[in-house]
Amino acid sequence: MKSNGKRNTGLTINQKQGLTGWFFLLPAALLIFAMNFYPMLQALVLSFKTGIGNNQVWGGLDNYARLLQDKVFHTAIINNFFYLLIQVPVMLVVAIILATLLNKKDLKCKGLFRTMIFLPCCTALVSYSIIFKTLFAYDGYVNTVLTNMGLISERINWLGQVSTAKVIIIIALIWRWTGYNMVFYLAGLQNIDESLYEAARIDGAGPVKAFFKITVPLLRPTILLTTIMSINGTLQLFDESVNLTNGGPANSTLTMSHYIYKASFEYNPQFGYAAAMSYVIFILVAILSFVQMKVGDKR
Amino acid sequence: MKRKLISLILSAVMAVSLVGCGGAGDDGTTAGTSTDTPTKSESDNVDTPASAPSDDAQSLTVWCWDSFNVDAMKKAGEIYTADHPDVTINVQETVSSDIQTLIQTYAMSGELNALPDIFLMDDQVFAKYLQNYPDVFADITDSGIPFQDFAESKVANSVKDGKNYGVPYDSNTVIACYRTDYLEQAGYSIEDLTDITWDEFIVIGEDVLAKTGMPMLTNVQGEPDLLNMILQSAGISVFDENGGISLVDNEGLKEAMRVYLKLIDTKILQEQTDWSGYQGSINNGTVVGTINGSWICATIMTTDQTQQEGNWAVTNMPKLNDYAGATNYSAQGGSTWAVSSTCDNFDLAMDFFKTTWAGSTAFYDSILKDLGAIATYLPAAGSDAYNEPSAFFGGEAIYSKIVSYGNEIPKINKGIYWKEEKEALGTALTNIVNSVPDLDNVTDEDLDNVIAEAQATVQFNIGQ
Numbered sequence: 001m002k003s004n005g006k007r008n009t010g011l012t013i014n015q016k017q018g019l020t021g022w023f024f025l026l027p028a029a030l031l032i033f034a035m036n037f038y039p040m041l042q043a044l045v046l047s048f049k050t051g052i053g054n055n056q057v058w059g060g061l062d063n064y065a066r067l068l069q070d071k072v073f074h075t076a077i078i079n080n081f082f083y084l085l086i087q088v089p090v091m092l093v094v095a096i097i098l099a100t101l102l103n104k105k106d107l108k109c110k111g112l113f114r115t116m117i118f119l120p121c122c123t124a125l126v127s128y129s130i131i132f133k134t135l136f137a138y139d140g141y142v143n144t145v146l147t148n149m150g151l152i153s154e155r156i157n158w159l160g161q162v163s164t165a166k167v168i169i170i171i172a173l174i175w176r177w178t179g180y181n182m183v184f185y186l187a188g189l190q191n192i193d194e195s196l197y198e199a200a201r202i203d204g205a206g207p208v209k210a211f212f213k214i215t216v217p218l219l220r221p222t223i224l225l226t227t228i229m230s231i232n233g234t235l236q237l238f239d240e241s242v243n244l245t246n247g248g249p250a251n252s253t254l255t256m257s258h259y260i261y262k263a264s265f266e267y268n269p270q271f272g273y274a275a276a277m278s279y280v281i282f283i284l285v286a287i288l289s290f291v292q293m294k295v296g297d298k299r
Numbered sequence: 300m301k302r303k304l305i306s307l308i309l310s311a312v313m314a315v316s317l318v319g320c321g322g323a324g325d326d327g328t329t330a331g332t333s334t335d336t337p338t339k340s341e342s343d344n345v346d347t348p349a350s351a352p353s354d355d356a357q358s359l360t361v362w363c364w365d366s367f368n369v370d371a372m373k374k375a376g377e378i379y380t381a382d383h384p385d386v387t388i389n390v391q392e393t394v395s396s397d398i399q400t401l402i403q404t405y406a407m408s409g410e411l412n413a414l415p416d417i418f419l420m421d422d423q424v425f426a427k428y429l430q431n432y433p434d435v436f437a438d439i440t441d442s443g444i445p446f447q448d449f450a451e452s453k454v455a456n457s458v459k460d461g462k463n464y465g466v467p468y469d470s471n472t473v474i475a476c477y478r479t480d481y482l483e484q485a486g487y488s489i490e491d492l493t494d495i496t497w498d499e500f501i502v503i504g505e506d507v508l509a510k511t512g513m514p515m516l517t518n519v520q521g522e523p524d525l526l527n528m529i530l531q532s533a534g535i536s537v538f539d540e541n542g543g544i545s546l547v548d549n550e551g552l553k554e555a556m557r558v559y560l561k562l563i564d565t566k567i568l569q570e571q572t573d574w575s576g577y578q579g580s581i582n583n584g585t586v587v588g589t590i591n592g593s594w595i596c597a598t599i600m601t602t603d604q605t606q607q608e609g610n611w612a613v614t615n616m617p618k619l620n621d622y623a624g625a626t627n628y629s630a631q632g633g634s635t636w637a638v639s640s641t642c643d644n645f646d647l648a649m650d651f652f653k654t655t656w657a658g659s660t661a662f663y664d665s666i667l668k669d670l671g672a673i674a675t676y677l678p679a680a681g682s683d684a685y686n687e688p689s690a691f692f693g694g695e696a697i698y699s700k701i702v703s704y705g706n707e708i709p710k711i712n713k714g715i716y717w718k719e720e721k722e723a724l725g726t727a728l729t730n731i732v733n734s735v736p737d738l739d740n741v742t743d744e745d746l747d748n749v750i751a752e753a754q755a756t757v758q759f760n761i762g763q
Contacts (some may be wrong), residue, residue: 071759249733
């Protein structure tokens with residue numbers, strides 16, 4: 001505050017600096033609002049309308065009520081949760097084990113191994129889905145190898161059977177995303193002090209015990225982060241469903257996002273209904289993340 | 300000073316690279332959906348037509364898929380520009396599903412000016428887009444195009460309320476193509492497969508499978524195209540007169556499904572994972588033949604000429620046993636040219652069509668000879684090219700044969716819910732195949748259950 005007799009009608013230095021900060025933030029904030037939040041609001045309004053194509057009329061909660069009766073949507077939700085409950089734990093466990101293994105100080109060619117495991121993440125989603133589809137085709141590579149090795153007598157129709165199609169998607173997802181999560185865990189592991197492991201060794205703990213008692217608890221924030229990201233990603237799964245199995249034999253691998261696309265562009269367009277479905281996904285992800293944060297984050 | 304200079308140069312490089320990246324970024328994003336066609340596409344920005352129609356530089360932009368169609372349209376363009384040198388026909392290859400998505404997106408956002416002048420659209424979804432987005436299509440009823448010169452069933456695909464909105468293109472007459480060398484190996488000829496019933500076909504098929512190890516037919520799994528062809532061949536409609544779905548209590552449907560399931564059970568029909576697997580099975584000679592729209596000739600003829608030339612033959616499909624109204628003829632697929640309502644050079648487009656697609660038998664001759672594109676323009680069927688024997692198909696004049704089949708196709712009710720119906724039926728078939736162990740003895744109850752579920756699904760999608 002000025003100490004001379006005049007009253008200070010201008011802004012304080014703090015306020016000025018605050019305002020400057022806000023001015024710098026304003027363009028980006030406006031863009032985010034216009035490009036992200038405003039369309040989300042518009043989608044919410046759209047989800048309250050019914051009609052085909054451009055003929056939209058106000059329908060209130062009709063679309064949401066309709067969702068309750070849509071058997072295909074229920075199948076899609078079940079598929080998403082199937083992937084969630086099986087693929088995410090398996091992938092995260094494999095990722096954390098790989099990260100621990102690759103964090104050993106005296107391991108040779110660590111960089112090479114880490115790159116090789118991370119490389120799948122750099123592939124385009126569409127490309128790798130199509131390649132997996134070709135691999136597991138009726139006369140594809142996998143069937144050929146298994147037949148030549150004598151493990152199967154007749155070629156398996158991987159993508160044509162309801163039971164195996166889901167498995168292929170899970171395998172594809174694990175192949176692609178394990179490296180990604182492994183990198184997060186590696187970063188988290190760098191923060192764990194080596195002396196803790198030394199102390200454990202001195203106390204007679206084996207590597208497995210050290211893993212469960214030291215590594216996992218200290219990696220908790222990273223595990224929380226990767227779990228939330230994986231849940232988010234799995235609930236919004238789209239590319240694999242479209243390119244690998246095209247919804248799978250009899251909708252058995254159909255995901256919610258794929259069904260939204262179908263409702264908008266393949267069937268007679270029901271945009272209000274599709275918007276309602278997207279909000280259901282949004283709510284599901286929000287609830288699950290919230291639960292995760294409550295359970296996982298002790299801060 | 301040096302640091303400022305370096306940072307300035309780096310910023311400039313970044314700005315330039317951002318601008319450069321912006322234009323090329325579209326390729327990967329739209330490839331996601333179907334793999335119907337083997338060729339890649341770039342659904343880039345479309346040139347908007349010239350704002351002021353001037354006599355100096357008139358152009359028409361055309362969207363269509365598949366190199367065959369692109370070449371056909373380019374040929375038409377060449378013929379037209381020979382007489383009108385100031386006109387350019389600009390053909391942009393765009394995958395069929397992309398065309399549909401783009402048309403829909405432009406229509407929804409009101410950006411009708413971004414539409415091309417002419418685009419190709421699958422017959423099966425034409426009615427859907429015509430009904431849901433009528434502002435996209437231009438009325439060409441009174442343009443002077445002689446619609447009576449086209450096969451009636453084809454013209455009907457693009458007619459609404461008595462007005463025409465499209466010029467028919469490729470023939471969707473169903474044909475059965477078989478490898479005569481495999482048939483001979485098993486002791487059969489193509490006559491044995493002409494004008495037969497499905498029961499007779501199954502007997503022959505089992506014999507051929509036993510003697511040559513080759514399945515008679517191939518298709519894409521989960522897609523009920525073959526089932527839909529069988530249904531249409533017997534005049535069985537899955538839609539009622541009002542376009543509503545009518546699967547339940549449809550005895551013809553159950554009989555057709557039983558035939559289809561028997562084909563799978565006896566392994567006469569081999570199902571492929573996707574469209575490229577389907578084409579591969581034909582081109583690699585791992586199946587005896589296929590039943591599909593006549594446009595499949597283009598795929599068949601792309602195989603290694605030396606290996607398969609002369610070893611193919613064309614005939615009609617089997618009929619649905621003794622079902623009343625069963626025939627050996629059906630329709631599948633096909634497409635129609637549409638003109639967009641925002642076409643600036645409408646008169647030019649009409650003149651173009653009248654001169655080439657709806658007026659020149661010489662044009663149809665050339666695309667037939669060079670591209671194997673069979674048309675539905677009736678005057679073309681009388682020309683020499685259509686009666687020329689095809690060396691690939693054993694020296695038979697298949698094109699006139701196919702055009703003659705076109706007259707016998709039964710008419711059925713069509714609706715705008717074709718895609719929903721196709722998926723529901725595909726799901727029904729897959730569910731039965733996966734759940735019933737003995738496909739030869741599928742009970743009425745099993746069929747009724749999956750059909751009821753299919754009907755419920757389609758009705759749910761209709762009830763908006």
